[in-house]
Amino acid sequence: MDNQEISRILYEISLYLEMNGVPFKPVAYEKAAFSIEALEEDVEEIYKREQLDGLKKIPGVGETIARRIEEYLKTGKIQYYENFKKKMPVAMGELMAVEGIGPKAIRDLYRYLKIKNLKDLEVAAKAGKIRNVPNFGLKTEQNILEAIEFLKRSKGRFLLGMILPTISTVYARLKVLKEVEEISLAGSVRRMKETIGDVDFLVIPCSSGRISSSESTKKIMNFFVSLPGIEKIWGKGTTKASVRMKEGFDMDIRVVPKKSYGSALQYFTGSKEHNIVLRTIAMGKGLKLNEYGVFKGPKMIAGETETGVYKVLGMEWMPPEMRENQGEIELALAHKIPKIIDYNDLKGDLHCHSDWDGGVNTILEIAMAAQEMGYEYIGISDHTKFLRIERGLDEKKLIAQRKEVNKINSQFEKQKKNFRVLQGCEANILADGSVDIADDILRQLDYVIAGVHSQLKMEKTEMTERIIKAMENPNVDIISHPTGRLIKRRDEYQIDFDKILEVAKETGTILEVNSFPERLDLNDKNIRKAKEGGVKMVINTDAHEKSQMRFIELGIAQARRGWAEKEDIINTQPIGKLLNFFK
DNA sequence: GCCGTTTTCGGCCCGACTGTTTTCAGTCG
Numbered sequence: 001m002d003n004q005e006i007s008r009i010l011y012e013i014s015l016y017l018e019m020n021g022v023p024f025k026p027v028a029y030e031k032a033a034f035s036i037e038a039l040e041e042d043v044e045e046i047y048k049r050e051q052l053d054g055l056k057k058i059p060g061v062g063e064t065i066a067r068r069i070e071e072y073l074k075t076g077k078i079q080y081y082e083n084f085k086k087k088m089p090v091a092m093g094e095l096m097a098v099e100g101i102g103p104k105a106i107r108d109l110y111r112y113l114k115i116k117n118l119k120d121l122e123v124a125a126k127a128g129k130i131r132n133v134p135n136f137g138l139k140t141e142q143n144i145l146e147a148i149e150f151l152k153r154s155k156g157r158f159l160l161g162m163i164l165p166t167i168s169t170v171y172a173r174l175k176v177l178k179e180v181e182e183i184s185l186a187g188s189v190r191r192m193k194e195t196i197g198d199v200d201f202l203v204i205p206c207s208s209g210r211i212s213s214s215e216s217t218k219k220i221m222n223f224f225v226s227l228p229g230i231e232k233i234w235g236k237g238t239t240k241a242s243v244r245m246k247e248g249f250d251m252d253i254r255v256v257p258k259k260s261y262g263s264a265l266q267y268f269t270g271s272k273e274h275n276i277v278l279r280t281i282a283m284g285k286g287l288k289l290n291e292y293g294v295f296k297g298p299k300m301i302a303g304e305t306e307t308g309v310y311k312v313l314g315m316e317w318m319p320p321e322m323r324e325n326q327g328e329i330e331l332a333l334a335h336k337i338p339k340i341i342d343y344n345d346l347k348g349d350l351h352c353h354s355d356w357d358g359g360v361n362t363i364l365e366i367a368m369a370a371q372e373m374g375y376e377y378i379g380i381s382d383h384t385k386f387l388r389i390e391r392g393l394d395e396k397k398l399i400a401q402r403k404e405v406n407k408i409n410s411q412f413e414k415q416k417k418n419f420r421v422l423q424g425c426e427a428n429i430l431a432d433g434s435v436d437i438a439d440d441i442l443r444q445l446d447y448v449i450a451g452v453h454s455q456l457k458m459e460k461t462e463m464t465e466r467i468i469k470a471m472e473n474p475n476v477d478i479i480s481h482p483t484g485r486l487i488k489r490r491d492e493y494q495i496d497f498d499k500i501l502e503v504a505k506e507t508g509t510i511l512e513v514n515s516f517p518e519r520l521d522l523n524d525k526n527i528r529k530a531k532e533g534g535v536k537m538v539i540n541t542d543a544h545e546k547s548q549m550r551f552i553e554l555g556i557a558q559a560r561r562g563w564a565e566k567e568d569i570i571n572t573q574p575i576g577k578l579l580n581f582f583k
Numbered sequence: 584g585c586c587g588t589t590t591t592c593g594g595c596c597c598g599a600c601t602g603t604t605t606t607c608a609g610t611c612g
Contacts, residue, residue, distance in 0.1 A: 017584095023595090024584070024585085024594090024595060025584055025585095026584095027584085027585090027595070028584040028585055028595090029584075031584095031585080032584085032585085059585095060584095060585070060586095061585085062584060062585050062586080063584085063585090064584060064585090065584070065585085099610095099611090100601090100609090100610070100611090101610085102609060102610050102611085103609090103610095104608080104609055104610090105609075105610085134603095135602090135603060135604085135608080135609090136602090136603080137602065137603060137604095139601085139602060139603085140601090140602065140603080143601090143602090358596080386598090387597090387598095387612075391596060453612065454598080454599065454600095454612075455599075455600080456611095456612090457600085
């Protein structure tokens with residue numbers, strides 16, 4: 001549980017060092033922070049078992065950082081960090097989230113204007129004070145204000161992928177309580193929205209045997225408010241408790257009677273817009289719908305199950321991911337809800353980065369992780385040479401990598417494993433729409449992903465043309481993260497998406513649904529457009545570390561929110577059919 | 584501060600863009 005916190009502190013140390021212009025150390029601390037964040041095992045466990053030597057085995061952690069981690073585990077803080085923090089007590093995470101603000105800017109803004117947090121920054125920018133700070137100007141001040149506006153638009157919401165692990169842990173703890181008969185997530189988490197306001201749990205207390213339901217309820221509530229990771233208890237009553245987690249989001253738990261469980265689940269799952277229409281439909285039938293049930297006069301005619309609630313309204317049940325009042329209600333009334341893709345429909349992931357381009361894991365490690373996930377194939381698609389920071393592969397290295405992949409595949413064949421590693425790459429679409437790897441090399445790969453990674457601020461027609469040209473390349477099979485958005489941080493590129501869909505259809509180019517928590521690109525709306533336009537998609541993770549392959553759940557959720565069916569997504573297909581989709 | 588089939592010392596991935604500047608520093612990917 002401490003990994004995240006240690007990682008955050010190490011990262012902040014790297015920023016403080018960067019501010020002070022210290023060479024090389026910032027990168028060292030940053031690497032260690034990243035490495036610990038990605039760690040599957042608790043550092044505390046490692047330390048208990050192997051002490052300092054164990055810590056030093058973590059990539060990027062040497063003598064000094066191992067000792068700092070030890071200090072944290074023993075005392076709960078790191079003095080080195082506390083000293084920095086005392087000299088410059090700024091809310092680092094908050095300020096760094098502002099696009100265009102980095103450590104040096106934070107340093108100067110604190111030095112000249114004593115800006116400590118986002119609020120201070122906004123006040124100073126609005127008062128026109130920032131333009132007077134040396135090396136800042138009017139334009140920078142305006143950019144800061146725009147960036148703050150952008151942040152505010154997504155304020156108070158958390159990335160689903162970031163908080164899902166915590167939520168799952170809490171869910172699992174509650175589920176095994178003997179006082180809990182039934183439990184479900186509700187709200188935007190159940191709908192798998194990309195960002196989450198707060199988390200809702202619904203629970204039926206157990207009332208069998210000697211335990212009364214009110215006794216169970218009391219125990220459940222006490223257990224809930226004493227969970228680890230809680231920062232503040234907002235309230236605790238007989239039907240509802242509410243807490244604030246350390247990560248900053250709130251969690252509510254509601255205890256509902258068994259006979260109302262379905263209607264409560266329906267009601268608290270939402271969305272609000274979906275529910276408003278449902279209540280109107282109920283009214284039209286002379287019924288009343290609320291969180292306790294569906295009523296005809298005083299008589300309750302449904303409510304124990306969600307399916308039952310929809311049924312008395314003349315509707316088919318539908319997956320929570322569809323409930324946004326985007327046409328699903330009409331389909332449910334007509335009993336024409338599509339059979340959307342399921343969470344275990346995928347047979348492989350075609351976008352994983354290996355240690356060849358600076359990722360963490362070897363191709364073999366990734367392949368083994370893929371097998372554990374039940375995949376039939378895995379696609380290695382490392383960055384190519386234009387992205388030097390990512391140690392992008394050039395033609396020579398791609399050929400060498402091909403040999404390595406062949407070697408691994410023949411091993412699997414010998415072991416009679418029904419599994420195959422595919423070699424792709426994630427090439428760069430350059431400003432003129434060309435791709436940074438020679439055609440004769442691209443042709444030798446199993447498939448080619450191409451993506452935009454530079455000059456993101458192109459004008460709309462130019463950017464659209466650029467991507468179209470890449471799709472027209474006879475070697476480019478997949479466009480990665482097609483709109484380039486970063487949730488809460490950066491808007492999409494300026495593109496004419498309809499035009500892109502047209503050309504994708506014509507050229508048989510596949511668009512990626514990138515599962516990375518802050519990307520989810522294509523998003524739900526674009527997925528639906530692509531599906532309607534007859535464009536095929538692939539759900540990938542873009543994992544740079546094997547634990548990130550689990551992000552696939554988020555991509556599938558997004559596809560479900562976009563009503564994608566199995567046949568819309570190429571990696572639901574076995575390898576033989578999959579390969580047919582590539583040019 | 585970390586790391587090692589170019590090294591236990593001496594390296595430490597690069598290029599584009601922006602906004603501030605008169606030649607560059609900070610930020611981003």
